[in-house]
Amino acid sequence: MSMSGGRGSGGRERLVVIGGDAAGMSAASQARRLRGPEELEIVAFERGHSTSFSACGIPYWVGGEVPERDRLIARTPEEHRARGIDLRLRTEVTEIDVPGQRVRARDVDSGAESWTPYDRLVIATGARPVRPDLPGVDAPGVHGVQTLDDGQALLDTLARTRGRRAVVVGAGYIGVEMAEALINRGFEVTVVNRGKEPMSTLDPDMGRMVHRAMQGLGITMVNNAEVTKLLTGEDGRVRAVATEHAEYPADLVVLGIGVRPETALARAAGLPLGAHGGLLTDLAMRVRGHENIWAGGDCVEVLNLVSGQEQYVPLGTHANKHGQVIGTNAGGGYATFPGVVGTAVSKVCDLEIARTGLREKDARRVGLRFETVTIESTSRAGYYPGAAPMTVKMLAELRTGRLLGVQIVGREGAAKRVDIAAVALTAQMTVEQMTALDLGYAPPFSPVWDPILVAARKAVSKVRAG
Template sequence: MGSEKIVIIGGVAGGASAAARARRLSEVAKIVLFERGPYISFANCGLPYHIAGDIEDRDSLLLQTPESFHSRFNVDVRVNSEVVFINRHKKTVSVLNRFDGSEYIESYDRLLLSPGAAPVILPLPGINNPLTFSLRNIPDMDNILQSIEMNKPEHATVVGGGFIGLEMAEAFHHRGIKTTLLELSDQVMAPVDPEMAAFLHQEITSQGVDLKLGVGLNSVDYRSAGNDLLLNLGDGSTMETELLIMAIGVRPEISLAREAGLDIGKLGGIVTNDLMQTSDPSIYAVGDAVEVSDLITGEPTLIPLAGPANRQGRIAADNMLGRVESYQGTQGTSICRVFDLTVAATGKSEKALKRDGLSFEKVYVHGASHASYYPGAETVSLKLLFDPSSGKILGAQALGKEGIDKRIDVLSVAIRAGMTVEQLQHLELTYAPPFGNAKDVINQAAFVATNILKGDLKSIHFNEITNLTEDRVLLDVRGPDELSECGFIPGAINIPLCQLRDRIHELPRDKEIVVYCLVGLRGYVAHRQLINQGFNSRNLLGGYKTWLLANQ
């Protein structure tokens, strides 16, 4: 099969990686790559950082040019060439040359679709105006930069609190442009749960960004006299802005596939098997446009990330050239910088587990990024989700200023390996004072989770504290100075941990004692004291810190 003619529709992550892999496997295969835009391979994840000024050289975003790709891989790259029709019976595609408007036919033996996903632009009144943009490719970035240069906006508005929305809000802030961020839901960063997103909300507002949660955009009025926009918001208010970015999400580009009669899934993506084949065995599909298997549930999912797209392109190339390689599912590992914080996640969130009807337990740990006695240690806040029967790890989320990528990468591997929280206890991670702890945050989370599974820890969560009854007592075991400085949960009594043994007689034995400290560790020590002396007790996981953020 080495002499096959492979036609690839779309470059960037999936298509370009497939073309390169196919050439490495076969020197005689004819490979033609069509890209409807002017750029074959660019770092679309880097676009907001060039707008912000972090990446100064625009050309550094261009990973390959048609000339360099042809020189290195002998791939026939045709930019500004849009495939407008697929004839499956004749195994041909119709190509529109966007330079001169002419059309021609190209044959194929194997066809790869890598069309990506397009920004979702709601058909709102007035949305089509010269000051409203989306960001998906190099021309989009250039248009935004040109608008900033020409109009010198003092205020910008970003609609959508996902990856692009957060990165664009930060980019404008770095450029000295006052920014409003609109998010229709009650939180930014949908891959994490609300109590974790609360850290981000605090960070965003502390940086001076006007964050409006639960507020959507209804319509836009372009005012040519002042060259600005009047935004009509879902809460009935209005606001003026001079630059509007629509970043509410993306949807798969499936028009070609649908017109060709390929199967489209319930989620709106191209259906593929684990070989990345579509319903037509001669046509493969990869990247943001395809539905893949969720690693945790096995159900179809849409996860538009560059890493999976690259791996899918490689697998598709192998299979188009006669090998048999399988894509083994996506777990949605992601990371984003939000000003001075980093947020990352892998596997399933609590929201997703509830939606899918799956049983789970969760723990929270707030630990140090490295040894606390070594300068520069920062807090790592980690949420770990696991199966309460088997202990299998289902997902994880982490936030902080340092070491977040390390923790989520480790947990991503643990999920891929099918590890349990009991096994996670035994991970041997690097330790030296500038880099980590003898008991890493990951180990600590595993200890807490295993204690729950073994019955050594009876837990309670922040959202259950409001259900206190006359049969419960809330016990704060922090020192009085901490209470005066940080606050406390209403209704709690205070007995510092160091005094608990001597004052334990002050607690009623006929009531449940709900114990908490700042992050949960001292609370657990107090909880075990109470349990060992015959009390009925629970420990608040994540402590006062998690409760406070979740209730702001």
């Protein structure tokens, strides 16, 4: 094993980045903008083959809407290197020596190991897919979907699988989007979900609408079902997914159970982790108690501005913002990341799904008392061609009327309306204040009373009555 001095060559400071996707490479790029190669050496380690790719886009690549893998890559390794970043692909960091300010890395292909000292460290190790410890889970034909390599492996399996029966385990964002992708590829799809309804990020009454839409697409939904094992055939490949009460034939299985923060390195190094297993940082994204270590992306917990509690929200939007903040601070500037309100959107074919803020159970968990309203409206003026139904559910705090959360399920034009609510939540607006918002109106874009404002008006009446 080799070991160099405490700083980069020529006495420069060295910034080491662990993880080459959104948060890590955003941080490296931003630090490079602030400090040139003559001042700051930047070394980035990535255990995979790709950098700066959109994991969120993988279901659309698998489904065929995105025609090729390279469309999902925002910046190639060559582009990063051309900007003076020493990017080392297929190199996995196996240990962080915090007292010694160094990391141990292993070449994935050769197995060679070496230590690299750092002055400043960025941990952007991302998330790992939940892979349940079940019989048959590692059989050929069973796929997780987290990286571009995972997506390619799934596409390869789709191309050579003769049968057309697919089972998706899990009905969160990944599971629902992969179910659509497989329908688009001509598979018969069954989704096995342990929850009462799909999309547990919604309240069950809103999830039920997603359930109906999925059934309308020909997807078989199996709710309240726990997978007990994956059955294999004589050739060793997966042939069925079993629950306590039934078996579902499968030529292909996709695991869409969600992800957990990839923090084994951080845990072994004694860095502080939260209740969800993610790294804890301050407002500058600095790891708590460590002046020269930052962390961001899917491996950290973030402050929910509505509940006031730490939350695990693995989304690319946050990862890129974290990277900007970290790169600014690691590069000698100043920036903060105040927190999130929990905004997310998705779709199942033409059904759009959106949510922000707290669900009913979230509000109860933190001790808030609230009222809920649900309204039916349309995406455009009712008389205008293409007007489509939309359901908006709104939570508001009892007595104060403070907006607590919004969920929207509808057709074209529904999902991005959640951004109005996201801004209102960030500004801590009441539903009464929201009713006066000066939103854009014309018949092709909304009714004269936008669905968000209709819900806010109804919520005002209800919290006053309460």
